[in-house]
Amino acid sequence: MRRAVGLLGGLLVVLILLGVERPRGLGDVVEVRHWSYPDYTRIVVETTRPVKLKSEIHRLGPNQRANRPERLYVDLGGLWVGRKYTQGIKLGDGLLQGVRLGQNTLSTTRLVLDLQNYERHRMFTLPNPDRVVIDVYGRRESSGREAPARRMPADRRKTKTVVIDPGHGGRDPGALGLYSVREKDVTLKLAKSLGSKLEDLGFEVLFTRKSDRTMRLEERTAIAEAARADLFVSIHANAAPRRSVNGIETYYLDKNHERHSLTVAARENGVSREQMNDLQKTLAKLRVSELSGYSRHLADLVQAELVGGLPRRYRVKDLGVKKGPFYVLFLSDTPAILVEAGFVTNKTEAKRLRSDAYLEALADRIATGVARYRDSGQRVARQGAS
Ligand SMILES: [Zn+2]
Numbered sequence: 001m002r003r004a005v006g007l008l009g010g011l012l013v014v015l016i017l018l019g020v021e022r023p024r025g026l027g028d029v030v031e032v033r034h035w036s037y038p039d040y041t042r043i044v045v046e047t048t049r050p051v052k053l054k055s056e057i058h059r060l061g062p063n064q065r066a067n068r069p070e071r072l073y074v075d076l077g078g079l080w081v082g083r084k085y086t087q088g089i090k091l092g093d094g095l096l097q098g099v100r101l102g103q104n105t106l107s108t109t110r111l112v113l114d115l116q117n118y119e120r121h122r123m124f125t126l127p128n129p130d131r132v133v134i135d136v137y138g139r140r141e142s143s144g145r146e147a148p149a150r151r152m153p154a155d156r157r158k159t160k161t162v163v164i165d166p167g168h169g170g171r172d173p174g175a176l177g178l179y180s181v182r183e184k185d186v187t188l189k190l191a192k193s194l195g196s197k198l199e200d201l202g203f204e205v206l207f208t209r210k211s212d213r214t215m216r217l218e219e220r221t222a223i224a225e226a227a228r229a230d231l232f233v234s235i236h237a238n239a240a241p242r243r244s245v246n247g248i249e250t251y252y253l254d255k256n257h258e259r260h261s262l263t264v265a266a267r268e269n270g271v272s273r274e275q276m277n278d279l280q281k282t283l284a285k286l287r288v289s290e291l292s293g294y295s296r297h298l299a300d301l302v303q304a305e306l307v308g309g310l311p312r313r314y315r316v317k318d319l320g321v322k323k324g325p326f327y328v329l330f331l332s333d334t335p336a337i338l339v340e341a342g343f344v345t346n347k348t349e350a351k352r353l354r355s356d357a358y359l360e361a362l363a364d365r366i367a368t369g370v371a372r373y374r375d376s377g378q379r380v381a382r383q384g385a386s
Contacts, residue, residue, distance in 0.1 A: 023106050026080040027051065030129070032101065036093040037225045040137040040332065043099055044218060045076070045111060047130045052077030054108060057123055057134070069097055072113040072121060076132060079109040092116070094140030124282035126218070126327060128270045133218060135332070159231060159374040161204045163224040165328060166191035167236040167268065167338075170214025175239035175267070177344025181354055183237040184212065190341060190359045191235050197367035203374075217269070217327040224334055231298065231370065232336035234328050236268060237353060238343045246346040247317030250303040251338040252295035253330065254323035255283055261324035264340065269327050276325065283325050294335035296321070301376070302337060302369030309365045314358060316342065316349075339366060 027049035035042045045051075054075035062070050081101045088100035097114035104110035117138035125132050166187035168174030174183025188209070195205040206227050208220040224232045238249070251261065266276045299321045307318035319340075329336040341362055342349035352358040 022080050022082065025078075026107060027078055027130070029079065029081045029084065029101060029109070032085065032089060032099060034089065034091060034096075034099065035222050035226065036091070036095070037332075038140075038228060040135045041091065041093055041095045042218070042222070042225075043096075043111075043113065043134045043136070045101070045132045047076075047079055047132070049078065050127065050130045051079050051125060051132055053123070053125065053132070057121060059118075068114070070115040070118060072115060072118070072134075072136070074111050074123065074132075074134075075104060076109045076111060078107060080107075081109040088112075088114075095136055095138045124330075125278065127275045127278075129216075131218075137332075159203075161206065161227055161229045162198055162231045162233060162370060163206045163208065163227060163229040163334075164191045164195055164198075165208040165220050165224075165232065165234040167234060167328075169209050169212055172214055172270070175237055175344050177237070177239065177353075178243075178347060178350040179354060181237075181344045181350045183239070183344055186237045186341070186344065186353045186359070187235045188212065189356070190363055193356075193360050193363035194233070194235070194366050197363050198370060201367055201371045203370070220328050221331055224331055224336075229334050231373070232329070232331055232334050233302075233366065233370065234326070234336070234338040236338060236340050238264070238340040239267070239345045240343055241345075243345055243347065246343050246349050247319040248303070248306050248342055249319035249340045250299045250306070250321050251324040251326060251329070251340070252292060252299045252321070253283075253326060253336065254292045254296075257323040257325060261322050265324045265326050268338070269325075279325055279327070291331075291333060291335055292323075295329075295337055297376075298335050298370070298373045299337045301372045302339060302366050305365040305369040305372070306339070306341075306362065309368065310361055314352065314361060 027047045030046040030048060033044040054077045057072050057074045060071045060073065062068060081103055085101035088098045090098045095117050097116050100112040102110050113136060117140060118136060119138040121134060121136045123132065123134045168184040168187060172184065174187065176182055191207060195207060198205050206223060206229065208223050209215055262273065262276055266273050303321045307316055310316060326338050329338060342353055344350050344353060
């Protein structure tokens with residue numbers, strides 16, 4: 001295999017020297033981004049069109065002769081990078097030395113990760129904008145500083161930091177409803193109100209956004225991961241073609257889900273129903289089930305407060321706790337839920353969602369649900385961990 005890599009590299013040099021032109025119809029690399037977290041490093045390659053993963057990730061041992069460390073590589077089909085990244089991006093963060101991208105064949109770009117410390121990885125693709133995400137997990141080499149202790153989600157008494165994620169924002173208005181109600185405004189107001197209630201209850205609160213700005217879904221999770229958040233709460237409002245549809249539902253991430261969840265998840269992920277198929281395949285490979293017991297428990301408590309604890313004049317329909325494939329809930333070890341706080345397409349709920357008093361009542365209930373999660377002593381069965 002190593003030899004094949006060398007040969008292909010050689011072939012590429014020859015092609016470039018011959019001045020071979022770039023074939024038509026290929027996508028481009030827009031940007032390579034990276035984040036270093038306590039337990040893993042995330043690499044995101046944004047492209048102008050969907051990438052075909054030509055294979056799983058391959059792992060190569062160190063090559064002392066070529067002065068190369070242990071590496072991971074994957075071939076991305078239909079992609080042109082030319083020589084833009086042959087020098088690579090240096091990381092040296094204890095897990096990765098760096099990232100390189102090179103034109104491997106005329107229509108394939110090879111992504112190479114030079115490793116420092118490696119335990120495992122996960123890879124998935126996300127559309128809109130198209131990107132390939134690779135997370136590399138491992139033990140960081142000590143940098144003199146003590147590594148923070150790994151959080152145990154089971155010990156909920158220590159639940160302290162909550163990341164609140166107001167859905168959409170900026171160029172993405174989210175669902176557009178009656179009376180000019182826009183989801184992005186509802187989510188931001190509700191999130192801010194929730195933040196101050198949680199602070200009153202002794203939590204530390206972080207927001208993915210505090211203003212009307214556009215954010216990628218992986219940026220949102222990045223904030224939670226970097227903060228080593230104990231909980232992640234994403235706030236959304238629902239929409240339906242039929243105006244009569246109303247009610248509140250709370251989601252958590254799970255491999256299994258019903259058909260209705262797919263429609264909601266497609267809208268919240270900003271992708272088509274067709275693109276959701278790929279996401280489901282990705283999800284099937286990820287280790288999401290380990291946390292779903294905790295997320296489910298949190299979702300149950302929040303949903304119960306929302307549908308049972310609001311002042312009487314605000315009776316709402318209980319649409320239940322559901323499983324759904326939401327990108328924004330792809331967190332490595334943080335229980336996470338997504339609240340759909342009502343339908344902006346329903347007359348009664350759109351009116352309510354415009355009112356600060358109602359949003360405050362909702363925030364109060366969500367905060368109470370989160371506090372009950374922290375305060376509940378009983379153990380939650382780790383569903384699907386076997
Ligand atoms: Zn939404």
